[in-house]
Amino acid sequence: MSTTQPTTPGRVPVIEKILSANDEVAARNRARLTARGIITINLMSSPGAGKTTLLLATIAALRGQQRIGVIEGDVASQIDADKIAAAETPVVQINTGGECHLDARMVDQALGALPLDELDLLFIENVGNLICPVGFDLGQAYKVGVLSVPEGHDKPYKYPAIFEAVDLVVVTKADLLPYLDFDLATFRQLVAGLNARAPVMPLSAKTGEGLESWLAWLAALPRP
Amino acid sequence: MHELPVTEDILRIVTDHAQRAGATHIKTIYLVIGDLTSFIDESIQFYFDILSPGTLAAGARLDFRRIPTRFRCRECRHEFTPEGRNWHCPQCGALGGEVIAGKEFFVESIEVE
Numbered sequence: 281m282s283t284t285q286p287t288t289p290g291r292v293p294v295i296e297k298i299l300s301a302n303d304e305v306a307a308r309n310r311a312r313l314t315a316r317g318i319i320t321i322n323l324m325s326s327p328g329a330g331k332t333t334l335l336l337a338t339i340a341a342l343r344g345q346q347r348i349g350v351i352e353g354d355v356a357s358q359i360d361a362d363k364i365a366a367a368e369t370p371v372v373q374i375n376t377g378g379e380c381h382l383d384a385r386m387v388d389q390a391l392g393a394l395p396l397d398e399l400d401l402l403f404i405e406n407v408g409n410l411i412c413p414v415g416f417d418l419g420q421a422y423k424v425g426v427l428s429v430p431e432g433h434d435k436p437y438k439y440p441a442i443f444e445a446v447d448l449v450v451v452t453k454a455d456l457l458p459y460l461d462f463d464l465a466t467f468r469q470l471v472a473g474l475n476a477r478a479p480v481m482p483l484s485a486k487t488g489e490g491l492e493s494w495l496a497w498l499a500a501l502p503r504p
Numbered sequence: 505m506h507e508l509p510v511t512e513d514i515l516r517i518v519t520d521h522a523q524r525a526g527a528t529h530i531k532t533i534y535l536v537i538g539d540l541t542s543f544i545d546e547s548i549q550f551y552f553d554i555l556s557p558g559t560l561a562a563g564a565r566l567d568f569r570r571i572p573t574r575f576r577c578r579e580c581r582h583e584f585t586p587e588g589r590n591w592h593c594p595q596c597g598a599l600g601g602e603v604i605a606g607k608e609f610f611v612e613s614i615e616v617e
Contacts, residue, residue: 292525294611296517298510298535380506411542412506415609437589440573441540444603473591473600476578 302416305384309391309419313402314504318349320402322418324442325426327408330452330485332360334426334494335403337485339367341495342401349399351390353382353407360405370394381412384419401498410439421504425478428453429460433467436474444474448481448497455484507543511551518614519560527616530561534613538571540606545570564614571608575601 297303313320323331332352339348350371352360361373372390374382387404394402404420406413425446427435430453436443443449449471457464468480481497483490514533522530537543545568556562572585577593578601584594591600 290527290531290617291613291615292521292527293613294517294521294534295613296521297610298513298517299609301513301516379509383509415541415543434589437591441542441607444540469599470591474603476602 302384306417306419320420322404322420322423324406324413329426329428331405333485347400349394349402351404383416387418414441414445422447425449429456429462433463436470451482454482455487507547508551522560530564532565532615534567536569536608536612538606538608539573541609573606574604576604577601
């Protein structure tokens with residue numbers, strides 16, 4: 281049902297981004313975070329890809345070097361925040377109550393509950409979902425896509441938007457590569473086809489294999 | 505599910521513009537939605553039907569213009585629409601490309617009276 285754009289009487293041009301209200305709050309979040317020198321990373325993946333496990337391994341590896349804070353987004357429960365808090369890391373749990381992604385307003389509220397003056401790195405673990413979080417700017421400096429080996433190498437065909445939007449793709453559970461049919465070379469080609477700037481980084485947060493690449497990527501991020 | 509807050513945003517945008525234009529009723533809302541976004545026409549329509557009664561947009565028709573995803577080949581600059589699992593440039597065969605269309609999501613115009 282394509283429309284032409286005649287200047288009929290009664291036609292009012294609008295041309296306004298529908299997410300502009302979210303984008304304005306995101307811009308405020310970004311200004312607030314960068315003013316404190318905090319590097320903020322929005323982690324997006326399916327449920328169960330291993331975002332929290334990656335965060336716990338990152339917290340353990342950077343203890344004493346980087347002051348990390350975490351915002352956890354889930355539809356329900358406090359499970360992930362409890363794990364992060366047990367690692368003696370400031371954390372705020374957002375429960376979206378059914379909403380499939382975090383938005384900038386939720387992050388704005390969560391920021392008020394974090395000791396921002398005592399943080400170097402802030403991870404926002406989005407609601408597990410490969411689709412909805414992509415369109416909603418939270419005010420992060422970087423977006424990282426996380427895909428686990430059991431999900432399969434064909435996901436960029438099925439969910440192109442997330443792989444196009446991110447600055448880095450972490451492939452978790454790489455210790456399972458010998459046992460599953462995940463074709464890493466094909467996956468790299470598909471991501472590169474969509475997104476020329478995002479490296480693909482396989483690692484296992486469980487065995488620690490490949491974790492050094494992720495830590496090096498984090499260490500190389502310029503402080504705002 | 506996430507079309508609910510998005511439809512609230514659409515209603516806010518169109519009623520703002522209609523009021524500024526001195527209109528008393530919105531007849532049609534022209535929306536542009538890229539295929540790479542996660543927004544579904546039927547779902548926006550569903551929430552619109554719930555949210556719009558009692559507003560300037562009550563009874564308005566939603567016009568959805570979908571924008572197909574377009575790649576610009578990084579090798580030969582040819583522009584093409586990927587289809588399913590065929591992401592190869594029809595001109596040179598390279599895989600994928602820079603996304604140049606498909607991420608649109610805006611209110612283009614409204615028809616008022």
